[in-house]
Amino acid sequence: xxxxxxxxxxxxxxxxxxxxxxxxxxxxxxxxxxxxxxxxxxxxxxxxxxxxxxxxxxxxxxxxxxxxxxxxxxxxxxxxxxxxxxxxxxxxxxxxxxxxxxxxxxxxxxxxxxxxxxxxxxxxxxxxxxxx
Numbered sequence: 730x731x732x733x734x735x736x737x738x739x740x741x742x743x744x745x746x747x748x749x750x751x752x753x754x755x756x757x758x759x760x761x762x763x764x765x766x767x768x769x770x771x772x773x774x775x776x777x778x779x780x781x782x783x784x785x786x787x788x789x790x791x792x793x794x795x796x797x798x799x800x801x802x803x804x805x806x807x808x809x810x811x812x813x814x815x816x817x818x819x820x821x822x823x824x825x826x827x828x829x830x831x832x833x834x835x836x837x838x839x840x841x842x843x844x845x846x847x848x849x850x851x852x853x854x855x856x857x858x859x860x861x
Contacts, residue, residue, distance in 0.1 A: 731790040736762060736801060737809065740782045745771075753778070755786060755801070764788070764801040775817040776808055783809040 738757040745751040749768030754761050764786065778784060788803035808816050 733787065734790045734801065735785060735787050736764075737785045738762075738783070740778050740784055741780055743778060743780055751778075755784070762790075762799060762801055764803050766803040766806065770804045774806055777820055778806060778808075785809060 736755050738755040741754045741756055741761075743751065743753045749771060751766045751771050753764055753766075755764055756762070766788075785807045786801065786803045787805040788801050790799045790801050792798075793800050
């Protein structure tokens with residue numbers, strides 16, 4: 730295994746499993762490298778990588794003896810072009826606007842939802858004790 734390798738290219742063939750692991754390829758004009766990012770590292774990303782996204786990725790290159798190729802075990806990923814925080818903010822904004830539209834549709838469909846939006850009554854000013 731080769732420690733701490735940085736690779737830059739375009740992401741393709743993104744396949745994220747229910748276990749949380751994400752398999753993808755990083756390619757440029759002349760080469761393609763298979764890569765995997767395990768669940769804990771994938772959760773730490775500030776953005777959601779997708780097909781055709783340009784990125785830099787760091788990890789360890791592991792030779793696959795049966796296939797005669799290398800696979801990268803990625804631990805970090807940074808988007809190229811836009812800053813990572815800007816891209817994360819845009820993705821978060823897009824998701825929240827979808828959720829907001831879904832909530833508005835649900836409120837229009839269910840008239841009882843307006844009653845649920847009312848404020849709760851304030852708590853009593855002083856505690857009361859009752860004895861029998």
